[in-house]
Amino acid sequence: MRILHFHAEVRMEASQRAVPAILLALTDEQEARNLSWALSIHYECIIVSSGAEALRLAGTHHVDAIICDAQLEDMSGTQCLFDFRTRQPTAIRFLCGLGTDSSEFADALHVAAVYEYLRKPLFPELVALRLKRALEYHEISREHRQLTHDLSRQLKSKAADADSNPNQPPHQFDELFFCSQAMNKICNLAKHAATTDLPILIYGETGTGKELLARGIHYHSHRREQIFLAQNCGGVPAELLQSELFGHRRGAYTGALSDRLGLFSAADGGTVLLDEIEDMSVSLQANLLRFLQSGEVKPLGSDKTHYSDVRIIAVTNVPLDQLVEQGNFRQDLYYRLKGLEISIPPLRERPEDIRLLAEHFARQFSMGLGKSYAGIDHEALNILRQYPFPGNVRELENEIRRTVALAPSGQPITADRLSDTIINYRRKEPEQPAPATEGGTLKEHTESLERGMVISALKRFHGNQSRAAEALGLSRVGLANKIKRYAIDIEIA
Numbered sequence: 127m128r129i130l131h132f133h134a135e136v137r138m139e140a141s142q143r144a145v146p147a148i149l150l151a152l153t154d155e156q157e158a159r160n161l162s163w164a165l166s167i168h169y170e171c172i173i174v175s176s177g178a179e180a181l182r183l184a185g186t187h188h189v190d191a192i193i194c195d196a197q198l199e200d201m202s203g204t205q206c207l208f209d210f211r212t213r214q215p216t217a218i219r220f221l222c223g224l225g226t227d228s229s230e231f232a233d234a235l236h237v238a239a240v241y242e243y244l245r246k247p248l249f250p251e252l253v254a255l256r257l258k259r260a261l262e263y264h265e266i267s268r269e270h271r272q273l274t275h276d277l278s279r280q281l282k283s284k285a286a287d288a289d290s291n292p293n294q295p296p297h298q299f300d301e302l303f304f305c306s307q308a309m310n311k312i313c314n315l316a317k318h319a320a321t322t323d324l325p326i327l328i329y330g331e332t333g334t335g336k337e338l339l340a341r342g343i344h345y346h347s348h349r350r351e352q353i354f355l356a357q358n359c360g361g362v363p364a365e366l367l368q369s370e371l372f373g374h375r376r377g378a379y380t381g382a383l384s385d386r387l388g389l390f391s392a393a394d395g396g397t398v399l400l401d402e403i404e405d406m407s408v409s410l411q412a413n414l415l416r417f418l419q420s421g422e423v424k425p426l427g428s429d430k431t432h433y434s435d436v437r438i439i440a441v442t443n444v445p446l447d448q449l450v451e452q453g454n455f456r457q458d459l460y461y462r463l464k465g466l467e468i469s470i471p472p473l474r475e476r477p478e479d480i481r482l483l484a485e486h487f488a489r490q491f492s493m494g495l496g497k498s499y500a501g502i503d504h505e506a507l508n509i510l511r512q513y514p515f516p517g518n519v520r521e522l523e524n525e526i527r528r529t530v531a532l533a534p535s536g537q538p539i540t541a542d543r544l545s546d547t548i549i550n551y552r553r554k555e556p557e558q559p560a561p562a563t564e565g566g567t568l569k570e571h572t573e574s575l576e577r578g579m580v581i582s583a584l585k586r587f588h589g590n591q592s593r594a595a596e597a598l599g600l601s602r603v604g605l606a607n608k609i610k611r612y613a614i615d616i617e618i619a
Contacts, residue, residue, distance in 0.1 A: 521599020
C-alpha cells in the first residue's frame with residue numbers, strides 16, 4: 127500500500143489549531159506529487175492511489191478535505207467519496223476529472239455530495255485557492271452555528287432575568303429556564319451527564335422540555351462543535367426508520383432512487399436524539415442495540431459495514447420498564463439506553479416555574495409580533511398557577527401565544543383573555559370536594575383529574591382528537607397515549 131505524507135512547513139503557535147490534513151486520492155503519481163508540494167506549504171498532504179487505501183486511512187486519520195480522481199484503481203471516485211463521507215462526514219469533498227460525462231456530475235452532486243468538481247489538468251495554484259476558500263467557508267459556517275446558538279441562549283437568558291422574581295432567581299440550562307428546586311436538581315444531573323459519553327434515557331410527559339434538555343446536554347459536552355440530529359420514531363414505518371438511521375443504497379427497496387446517508391453516519395462525532403423510542407419496532411431495536419455495542423453501521427442494501435462514533439439520547443413519555451415487563455421492548459436495549467436516566471417532572475409538580483415561563487413566553491411572542499410588552503396581571507398569574515397543565519410547558523406556551531396575539535399592544539394580559547378551559551377549571555375548582563387524605567395517593571388523584579380533562583376536551587370537540595389535543599396543548603400522539611393509558615372510550619360525542 128502506497129501512502130505518502132507531506133507535512134506543512136509552517137510554524138504554528140500552541141494556541142492555534144492543528145495543520146489541516148488533505149488527502150489526495152490520485153492515480154497519477156507525478157500529478158499527486160506536484161500538487162502535494164504546492165499544498166504542503168500550509169497543509170499536511172497524504173497521497174494514496176486507490177479507494178481501499180483512502181477508506182482504510184479514514185479509520186485512522188482525521189481528514190479536513192479529500193481530492194479524489196473520478197476513476198481510481200479499484201473503484202469510481204464517486205463511490206470512494208460516498209464511502210468516505212459515511213466515515214468522515216465533515217470532510218470537504220472534491221472530485222476531479224475531465225468533465226466530459228454529465229452523469230458524473232449528477233452522481234458527484236447527489237451521491238457523494240461533493241463541494242466542487244475540479245477539471246483536469248489540475249493547476250496547483252488554483253486548487254490551493256479553492257481549497258483555502260472551502261476550508262474558510264467550512265470554519266465560518268461552524269462558528270456561525272455556534273454563535274447563533276449562544277446568542278439565542280443569551281437573549282432568552284436576559285429576558286428571563288428581566289421577568290424574574292427577586293425572591294426566586296431564575297436558572298438556565300441552555301434554552302431551559304426555571305426557578306424550581308426540582309428542575310435545578312435535574313439540570314445539575316444533566317450537566318454531569320454531559321461530561322460522559324454514556325447513552326442517556328430521558329423520561330417525561332409530553333411537553334415537559336425533553337428535547338431542550340437533550341440539546342443542553344449536547345452543547346455542554348465535548349461534542350458541542352459537532353452536529354446534533356433528532357429523529358422521531360413514532361408513527362414511522364420500520365423500513366423507513368431503518369433507512370433514516372442507518373442509510374440505504376440505491377435500489378434497496380421500492381422508491382430508493384439514490385444512496386442515502388443515515389443519521390448515525392451523518393452525525394459521526396456528534397449526538398443523535400431518538401424521540402418516542404418506545405414506538406421502535408422489535409427488529410430495529412436489535413439493530414440499534416448492535417450499534418450501541420459496537421458502533422457498526424450497515425446501510426440497507428449494502429454488504430459493507432463501517433463505524434460511527436455517536437452519542438445516543440433516547441426520549442420517551444412511557445416508562446420503558448413497563449414495556450419491558452409487557453414484552454414490548456427489549457430488556458437488553460433498555461439497560462443499554464439507560465446508561466444515565468433522567469426524569470423531568472411535569473409542570474403541575476413545579477408551579478413556581480409557571481410565572482417565569484409565562485412571562486418569558488409573553489415577552490418573546492410580543493417581540494415577535496411587534497407589540498409592546500406590558501406584563502401579565504396578578505389575577506391572570508394566579509389562575510395560571512392553579513391550573514394543572516396536562517400538556518405541561520407546551521400547553522402553557524400555546525396559551526400565552528394565543529393571549530398575546532389577542533391582547534392590544536401595550537396592555538397587560540388579563541384574566542378575561544385566558545382560554546375557557548383554564549378559566550372554567552378555576553370556577554369549578556371550589557365546587558369540587560377536597561380530595562381525602564386517605565383512599566388514594568396524590569398520583570391517583572392527579573391521574574383522575576387528568577383523565578377527566580381529556581374526556582371533557584373530547585366531548586367539547588365531539589371526539590375530534592386533533593382539536594382536543596390542540597386545546598390541551600398536547601401533540602396528536604401525546605393525546606393518543608393518554609387515551610390508551612386511561613382506557614378512554616373516544617365514542618363519546
